[in-house]
Amino acid sequence: MQLRVPGPTPCPNEVLQAMSRQMIGHRGKEFGELMRHITDGLKKAFQTKNDVLILTNAGTGGLEAAVVNMLSPGDKVLSVSCGVFAERFADIATQYGAEVDHIRFEWGEASDPDVVRQRLQNNTNYKAVLVTQNETSTGVTDDIASLAKVIKEHDKLMLVDAVSGLGAIDLPVDEWQCDVVVTGSQKAWMIPPGLSMISVSEKAWQAYKEAKMPRYYFDLGKAKTFLEKDQTPWTPAVSLFYGLEAALELMEAEGLANVFARHTKVATTIRSGLKSMGLSLFPKNESIASDSVTAVRVPEGVDVNKLRQVLREDYSLFIAGGQQKLGGKIFRIGHLGWVTEKDAEEILASVKGALPKVGFSPR
Amino acid sequence: MQLRVPGPTPCPNEVLQAMSRQMIGHRGKEFGELMRHITDGLKKAFQTKNDVLILTNAGTGGLEAAVVNMLSPGDKVLSVSCGVFAERFADIATQYGAEVDHIRFEWGEASDPDVVRQRLQNNTNYKAVLVTQNETSTGVTDDIASLAKVIKEHDKLMLVDAVSGLGAIDLPVDEWQCDVVVTGSQKAWMIPPGLSMISVSEKAWQAYKEAKMPRYYFDLGKAKTFLEKDQTPWTPAVSLFYGLEAALELMEAEGLANVFARHTKVATTIRSGLKSMGLSLFPKNESIASDSVTAVRVPEGVDVNKLRQVLREDYSLFIAGGQQKLGGKIFRIGHLGWVTEKDAEEILASVKGALPKVGFSPR
Numbered sequence: 001m002q003l004r005v006p007g008p009t010p011c012p013n014e015v016l017q018a019m020s021r022q023m024i025g026h027r028g029k030e031f032g033e034l035m036r037h038i039t040d041g042l043k044k045a046f047q048t049k050n051d052v053l054i055l056t057n058a059g060t061g062g063l064e065a066a067v068v069n070m071l072s073p074g075d076k077v078l079s080v081s082c083g084v085f086a087e088r089f090a091d092i093a094t095q096y097g098a099e100v101d102h103i104r105f106e107w108g109e110a111s112d113p114d115v116v117r118q119r120l121q122n123n124t125n126y127k128a129v130l131v132t133q134n135e136t137s138t139g140v141t142d143d144i145a146s147l148a149k150v151i152k153e154h155d156k157l158m159l160v161d162a163v164s165g166l167g168a169i170d171l172p173v174d175e176w177q178c179d180v181v182v183t184g185s186q187k188a189w190m191i192p193p194g195l196s197m198i199s200v201s202e203k204a205w206q207a208y209k210e211a212k213m214p215r216y217y218f219d220l221g222k223a224k225t226f227l228e229k230d231q232t233p234w235t236p237a238v239s240l241f242y243g244l245e246a247a248l249e250l251m252e253a254e255g256l257a258n259v260f261a262r263h264t265k266v267a268t269t270i271r272s273g274l275k276s277m278g279l280s281l282f283p284k285n286e287s288i289a290s291d292s293v294t295a296v297r298v299p300e301g302v303d304v305n306k307l308r309q310v311l312r313e314d315y316s317l318f319i320a321g322g323q324q325k326l327g328g329k330i331f332r333i334g335h336l337g338w339v340t341e342k343d344a345e346e347i348l349a350s351v352k353g354a355l356p357k358v359g360f361s362p363r
Numbered sequence: 364m365q366l367r368v369p370g371p372t373p374c375p376n377e378v379l380q381a382m383s384r385q386m387i388g389h390r391g392k393e394f395g396e397l398m399r400h401i402t403d404g405l406k407k408a409f410q411t412k413n414d415v416l417i418l419t420n421a422g423t424g425g426l427e428a429a430v431v432n433m434l435s436p437g438d439k440v441l442s443v444s445c446g447v448f449a450e451r452f453a454d455i456a457t458q459y460g461a462e463v464d465h466i467r468f469e470w471g472e473a474s475d476p477d478v479v480r481q482r483l484q485n486n487t488n489y490k491a492v493l494v495t496q497n498e499t500s501t502g503v504t505d506d507i508a509s510l511a512k513v514i515k516e517h518d519k520l521m522l523v524d525a526v527s528g529l530g531a532i533d534l535p536v537d538e539w540q541c542d543v544v545v546t547g548s549q550k551a552w553m554i555p556p557g558l559s560m561i562s563v564s565e566k567a568w569q570a571y572k573e574a575k576m577p578r579y580y581f582d583l584g585k586a587k588t589f590l591e592k593d594q595t596p597w598t599p600a601v602s603l604f605y606g607l608e609a610a611l612e613l614m615e616a617e618g619l620a621n622v623f624a625r626h627t628k629v630a631t632t633i634r635s636g637l638k639s640m641g642l643s644l645f646p647k648n649e650s651i652a653s654d655s656v657t658a659v660r661v662p663e664g665v666d667v668n669k670l671r672q673v674l675r676e677d678y679s680l681f682i683a684g685g686q687q688k689l690g691g692k693i694f695r696i697g698h699l700g701w702v703t704e705k706d707a708e709e710i711l712a713s714v715k716g717a718l719p720k721v722g723f724s725p726r
Contacts, residue, residue, distance in 0.1 A: 001387070008386040008601055019602055020383035023371040023555055024364070025681050056557055057420045058597040061580040096577045186598055192386055194419055194557050194600030214459045214577065217424040234421040235549055237557030237600065238371055239382055318388050 001312075004347055005320040006136045006164055006293040006334035008186040008193050011243065015191050018246035019239045026238060032230035034241055039227065041248030042197055045256060046166065046181065048173035050199045053223040054244075056237040059163035059184030062196025064092050065218035066159045066180045070204060072212035073097030075127040078119060078156075080111045080147065084137035084323045089130045089161050096213045101126075107138050107326065108295075110288040113146040120154040128157035128207075134165030137323045139295030139332060140283045141169055148176040157207050163187060163196075167251070168263045168292040168336040179204040188263075188292065190250065190337040191243035200224070260291075266335050266344045267291040273348035277355065277362035282330045292336035295322075297329065299360045304331050307358045314357070315350035364675070367710055368683040369499045369527055369656040369697035371549040371556050374606065378554050381609035382602045389601060395593035397604055402590065404611030405560055408619060409529065409544065411536035413562045416586040417607075419600040422526035422547030425559025427455050428581035429522045429543045433567060435575035436460030438490040441482060441519075443474045443510065447500035447686045452493045452524050459576045464489075470501050470689065471658075473651040476509040483517040491520035491570075497528030500686045502658030502695060503646045504532055511539040520570050526550060526559075530614070531626045531655040531699040542567040551626075551655065553613065553700040554606035563587070623654075629698050629707045630654040636711035640718065640725035645693045655699035658685075660692065662723045667694050670721045677720070678713035 003010050011019075024030045035054075042052045055062055067089075071077065077098045079090035082105040090100050103119060105111050111131070120126065129151045134141045144160065151158045160181045162171055167188030173181050179201040186193035200208070200220060208221060222233040251259055271281060271289060274296055282295035298304045304321055308331065311317040322330040333347060355362045366373050374382075387393045398417075405415045418425055430452075434440065440461045442453035445468040453463050466482060468474050474494070483489065492514045497504045507523065514521045523544045525534055530551030536544050542564040549556035563571070563583060571584060585596040614622055634644060634652060637659055645658035661667045667684055671694065674680040685693040696710060718725045 003386055003388060005388050005390075007598060008389065010386055016383040016385065020379040022379065023366055023373055023549070025366055025368050025683075026371065026556070027368075027683075028675075028681060057424065057580060058599070060597040061420065061424075064580045092579045095579045184598070186386070186601075192600060192602040193389070193598040194603065216455045216458045217420065217427045218580075234423040235370060235547070235556040236421070237555060237603070238549075239555040239602065239606075240557065240600070243602075312391075318391060320388075320390075 002317045002343070002346065004317060004334050006332060006336065007184065009190060009334060009337035011190055011192060012250060012338050014246045014250060015243040018242040021242050023238055026235055027231060031238070034245060035230040038241060038245050038248060041252060045248065045251060046173045046199050047175065048199050050173060050201045051224055051227065052197060052199045053220055053227060054232065054236070055196045055198065055218065055223065056194060056234065057196055058193055059182065059196050060088065061218065062163070062182040062184060062198050063089050063161055065198060065220055066182050067092045068096055068213040068215040068218055069220040070128060070157060070159060070180060070207045070211050071096070071098050072210065074099060076101065076125050078103065078126045078129045080116055080129060080131045081105065082109055082111050082138060082140055082142065083107055083135035085135055085161060085163070086130070086132040089132065093130065108140065108282050109284050110140050111142045111147065113143060113150045116147060117150045120150065120156065126156055128159055130159050133160055133162040133171055134169060134290050134292055136164040136293055137326065138282060139290045139293050140288050141165060141290040144171060145176055148178060152177050157203065164292055164336065170260050173199050185240060185244065188336045189244065190247040191240060194237045194240045195244065263291045263336060266339050266341060267294065269341060269344040270294050270333060270335055270347060274351065277352055292334070294333045294335065295330045298331060302358050302360050304328055307331065307354060310354040310357050311350055315354055317347060317350040365680045365709065367680060367697050369695060369699065370547065372553060372697060372700035374553055374555060375613060375701050377609045377613060378606045381605040384605050386601055389598055390594060394601070397608060398593040401604060401608050401611060404615060408611065408614060409536045409562050410538065411562050413536060413564045414587055414590065415560060415562045416583055416590060417595065417599070418559045418561065418581065418586065419557060419597065420559055421556055422545065422559050423451065424581065425526070425545040425547060425561050426452050426524055428561060428583055429545050430455045431459055431576040431578040431581055432583040433491060433520060433522060433543060433570045433574050434459070434461050435573065437462060439464065439488050441466065441489045441492045443479055443492060443494045444468065445472055445474050445501060445503055445505065446470050446498035448498055448524060449493070449495040452495065456493065471503065471645050472647050473503050474505045474510065476506060476513045479510060480513045483513065483519065489519055491522055493522050496523055496525040496534055497532060497653050497655055499527040499656055500689065501645055502653045502656050503651050504528060504653040507534060508539055511541060515540050520566060527655055527699065533623050536562050548603060548607065551699045552607065553610040554603060557600045557603045558607065626654045626699060629702050629704060630657065632704060632707040633657050633696060633698055633710060637714065640715055655697070657696045657698065658693045661694060665721050665723050667691055670694065670717060673717040673720050674713055678717055680710060680713040
């Protein structure tokens with residue numbers, strides 16, 4: 001089965017092999033070396049000198065950590081949203097008592113930095129702004145560079161959901177002054193789900209000192225204290241650390257710029273192949289289309305569940321449907337992490353083969 | 364290296380092999396079958412008809428889930444404690460705004476159900492009682508059957524940290540009416556760290572409805588809703604699910620009663636072997652000594668770090684030291700999960716060989 005959802009993503013053999021290594025003690029020297037090696041590799045991939053912490057939980061837990069370590073109940077927060085995952089990020093903040101204002105862009109559009117600027121000019125009391133690098137639900141990548149510029153003009157704390165983008169799509173954390181950036185292991189990182197990785201700037205650590213939302217497992221200060229001795233406060237998912245070490249070595253060998261270029265190339269191939277079949281992309285225009293996940297409008301009269309079933313059963317290709325109000329309206333192809341041009345061509349051939357069986361004749 | 368800390372524990376080959384399987388989609392049919400299979404296996408091991416939920420995080424995250432889903436800020440809670448991990452459980456409750464009263468027994472002693480009864484008779488306004496089945500820090504197993512009887516006499520909610528005991532030491536969840544029981548994958552379950560498993564009784568679900576502590580990632584209600592379609596709300600650590608399925612099959616093939624008997628036998632061998640060398644166990648008397656971890660007093664004049672180093676370097680045996688105020692005073696041997704009589708004999712031979720090198724002559 002070719003697994004092409006936007007996470008979990010397939011794992012290279014090097015990762016699977018590494019994952020089958022026997023356990024070691026998480027308070028011993030060997031784990032310390034592993035931790036140091038991984039942390040160094042992550043800093044390169046995050047393009048940061050900030051602390052990078054590794055938590056044992058899914059990406060949503062990483063987003064929760066970003067919220068509860070930086071904010072206090074009652075804090076005003078601005079959520080910049082164009083899809084499901086940005087809404088989730090905002091929900092977490094609301095759940096912990098932040099007062100969240102929303103700027104909501106239409107699904108399929110990108111967030112407009114000028115609208116954010118206007119809001120920040122008129123409302124000076126926001127403690128933080130929540131943004132999403134790559135909106136997995138709509139296949140749109142936001143312009144984090146421009147959003148960061150606006151947010152930093154107003155000296156606000158910037159929390160970035162980069163779960164499905166970081167490591168696939170360029171996000172130079174230090175250059176763009178992103179304060180907290182969260183990613184998840186099962187996306188661009190080519191390893192199974194279970195870890196989230198999170199960078200924390202100096203400004204964010206200042207916010208941490210004042211932040212009063214309750215937290216225990218997700219306490220980033222504890223994670224930092226233990227990182228100083230190359231450990232984690234709670235027992236880490238050791239086998240995923242093995243896998244991450246192997247994956248980071250692969251990424252380093254390829255070179256980060258090449259990793260990004262490969263994602264762009266694969267995504268371009270997929271988008272142009274789908275368009276040439278007569279399909280329409282969901283993003284309003286291609287310049288905002290994500291290089292890690294492609295969202296495609298379901299053609300009139302086609303049952304997306306049937307399409308996904310035919311792809312699974314006849315073509316061994318597993319893709320995703322739409323979420324929430326996009327259910328039935330789009331399908332999504334994940335092409336991040338361990339993915340090549342050849343995979344892209346196979347995906348296209350499968351889709352082209354399946355479409356006639358569900359009532360659509362590709363060009 | 365023979366890893367004999369009280370978690371992570373060594374994994375059988377069947378588990379390591381399973382862990383190296385390729386990823387599957389967590390919203391697909393194949394994952395659903397895996398989830399159902401594991402959940403059924405866990406219910407047998409928990410000896411319960413209650414819901415059993417699987418969370419992707421370390422055991423401490425499971426304890427946090429037990430607290431934040433059952434309690435509201437301001438709730439009065441009674442913590443029954445005889446070591447580090449019971450204190451952690453109570454800390455989590457405090458962190459989220461519960462008013463925690465403590466009954467603290469001396470480290471090395473077990474919790475006395477009569478003292479708990481007295482407290483509950485005099486204070487009727489406790490919402491819940493926190494207990495710890497197996498105090499990993501002192502090598503003491505509490506008498507959960509008797510504690511449960513007392514707590515249920517007073518109709519209190521009973522939250523059990525069974526992280527390092529469940530699956531190794533008998534804890535019939537339904538028979539003893541334990542409301543919430545938390546365990547961790549890297550202990551008796553013979554798989555790597557990264558999952559916590561948690562059972563929730565009908566009474567606990569009633570408490571959940573009223574509980575107002577903030578939560579998102581750890582929301583057990585969401586986990587239950589998704590379990591109904593054989594899924595998890597957030598992306599699960601798929602490879603650990605593979606491992607858990609393999610481990611549960613091994614446990615089922617052995618038979619739960621045999622698993623418990625093996626742990627008792629191994630622990631008895633280890634305890635009597637250590638005593639026959641002239642060493643003293645840390646627990647006040649052997650009847651309360653844990654069958655999953657043995658805590659041993661460091662003999663006068665012996666440097667425990669040196670002992671651990673000799674064991675590591677000369678005997679390839681990795682054991683644990685003491686925590687907090689027990690640092691330097693005890694060492695701890697984990698013997699849970701994948702452990703046999705033969706392992707016990709090897710451990711004893713290694714300790715016997717190492718002791719003279721650190722200034723202690725074993726008998």
